[in-house]
Amino acid sequence: xxxxxxxxLLALIVILFITxxxxxxxxxxxxxxxxxDFNQKYALAKEFNLLKRNxxxxxxxxxxIKSLENNATFKKGELHINESNTNISVSFKSEDPNILxxxxxxxxxxxxxxxxxxxxxxxxxxxxxx
Numbered sequence: 001x002x003x004x005x006x007x008x009l010l011a012l013i014v015i016l017f018i019t020x021x022x023x024x025x026x027x028x029x030x031x032x033x034x035x036x037d038f039n040q041k042y043a044l045a046k047e048f049n050l051l052k053r054n055x056x057x058x059x060x061x062x063x064x065i066k067s068l069e070n071n072a073t074f075k076k077g078e079l080h081i082n083e084s085n086t087n088i089s090v091s092f093k094s095e096d097p098n099i100l101x102x103x104x105x106x107x108x109x110x111x112x113x114x115x116x117x118x119x120x121x122x123x124x125x126x127x128x129x130x
Contacts, residue, residue: 054111058130064110065090065128073102083130087115091125100124 065081065088068074077094090107094100104124115127 055113061110061112061128061130062088068092068103068106071106073099077103086130087127088130089125089127091123093123095122097122 062083068090069079069081074092076096077092077099080091082089092100092103094103100122104119107124107126112126113129115129117126118124
């Protein structure tokens with residue numbers, strides 16, 4: 001039986017070491033890319049969950065619109081709220097531009113999914129998804 005040359009063994013070990021080092025570096029790069037993608041998707045999922053929680057809460061939408069009726073400032077104008085199965089339509093009419101401006105500011109600060117929104121000189125109408 002012949003002996004194996006130690007130089008061949010050394011060369012084999014060096015080649016295996018270099019190959020495993022290259023494979024390890026590629027896997028590290030793939031891991032970093034996957035981690036970056038995961039972090040982006042996680043942030044997007046958190047944002048989506050927050051938006052879903054804010055815009056899908058029907059009771060909160062209805063209560064915030066109903067609170068407009070009880071507001072003393074808005075009782076000086078004509079406020080009409082019509083509820084259907086899928087939408088809530090609101091119209092507010094006032095001759096005082098300051099009251100109208102306060103109403104618009106109050107509506108735009110709420111978290112609503114507007115279907116339509118129109119402003120005229122003395123009237124604001126909008127439709128919100130329920």
